[in-house]
Amino acid sequence: MSDSRSGGLGSPASRNQPGTLRIGTLAGVDVFVRTSWLLIAVLIAYLMAPAVERVEPGLGALKYVAGVAFAILLTLSLLLHEISHALMARRFGIPAHSITLHFIGGVTAIEGEPQTPKQEAAISGIGPVTSLAIGLTALLVLEVTPDGLLSLVVGGLAWANIVVGVLNLVPGLPLDGGHVLRSVLWKATGNPHRATTIAGWAGRGVAVLALASPLLLDAFGLRATVVDFLVAAVLGWFLWSSASAAIVSGKLRARLPALRARTLARRALSVPPELPLAEALRRAQQEQAGALVTVDGAGRPVGLVNESAVAATPAERRPWVPTSVVARSLTTGPGLVLAADLEGESLLRQMRSTPSSEYLLVEPDGTLYGVLVTSDVDAAFSRSA
Incomplete structure (x- = not known):
């Protein structure tokens, strides 16, 4: 999942943060990877191993290498998601400092804030649209891809990007859908800070649903595994803390007009x-x-x-x-x-x-x-x- 973008007061210039590695630039934007990305690479390799063994028997330990390779390809698709945020922001004259990829997605750091609800909606909405476009394109490619490991990879990329695109449209900060919701509330109320606070509370609601998601699997006749509970806990904690930060930010920014x-x-x-x-x-x-x-x-x-x-x-x-x-x-x-x-x-x-x-x-x-x-x-x- 991509956790959208960040920005605002005093966004730092591109530089290495503790626990990050700079891997290069894309479209003039510095790209960093957090060491926590290794966690998701190992997890994906573990989860992919049975499917790889099924389509390519006899690979042995190489099935885990195939899983890591898939994790890298998935990360590159998330990078396209994030760079779309940066390019859209640049179109509105808002510089993008960096993109940081981590175990749960990525963050695009931009300088300042969108000046209108329309800019907010465009910068935020382009990310999920990009992921959905990648996913649908991969589905078309899957139609002409031979069965086997390559088909498994293309199909996995297709559905992973579709899931990323759909989940990021969920209306709650810090997700892209939360920023889109903020733009709608901003347009309706004329107050971007109040819109941030409301969208942050919506994000807390999404966090609670994420925490409860393993229990909801029973409604579909599925049995939650330890991995499901672990992923739900990490995802729920991340969404709750980020949504809470957005609420605090909205309240603080509401005071700014008094500073002249x-x-x-x-x-x-x-x-x-x-x-x-x-x-x-x-x-x-x-x-x-x-x-x-x-x-x-x-x-x-x-x-x-x-x-x-x-x-x-x-x-x-x-x-x-x-x-x-x-x-x-x-x-x-x-x-x-x-x-x-x-x-x-x-x-x-x-x-x-x-x-x-x-x-x-x-x-x-x-x-x-x-x-x-x-x-x-x-x-x-x-x-x-």
Whole structure:
């Protein structure tokens, strides 16, 4: 099963995560495989062994090799599922950082969020459509495939992809169908965060059904095996935890509109870099400014005074310390200069791309507006809870 895509605030750039191996790029997107994939490869090899032995007797231990080869082919088909998400996101101008394949499917990491319900539905829906297309194509190929091991592999790929496509259309996060449901709710309510929360609760319902699926086999006259209970437990746990994360995310994102750089900014006082720190602090107090910015001879901002560095400077030394000593240079940190009109997710994304305790806010024409302090943003976010 593919567990769709991820994205949002501060999606990381492509890089190796613990327990992953980079295997290359596809359409310009880095592809990683988690070591947990080996678990599913071994499981598939074990489950496929009797069928391989039946169509190709006498293979011995090679029947397990055939099972691993099938697992690799199935993983490649899941990779096509995930790359379809990435390409659709790119079509809407949303970069895709990476694809990570693991024991239960894959995740496509994209930068930011779709801007409209239509984009959400398209990016999410293309994955199951791709899997169904692969499955139906394999069924057609199966019609002309000779009996034997090759027929077993093609048929297995056909039905596996059809199952992946159908299951991913189930309306509950984190499945693709859950994102499609979110797009519908977003369109109906006009509130993407409320839509995320509702789709997350739907995902919890799907998780409960997954946990109970072995017990439901009795209704069809089938007897659940230990493997069925194990798979149901793993799948149910994964769906429940991911759906719960989506609910939390929806509630947190609902607070974001309250975060506006312009309203959270502190008034800044511009001072020469060589001005003694004690004098700079005296002037700031006199002018009731909440932040200090060092400027060059032409009045251009060159540094942001760091509150922690000021607090760490003993009072008796401040008359002898230039203000520039406790300022972070803006020339070495271009990400420290933000637009004063930033708000919500865009604001947090910019802050997370260049972590800092202070940021310089500028107007569209480049003039200084003020200073944004990270602790003020954190406090505002907490108050909006």
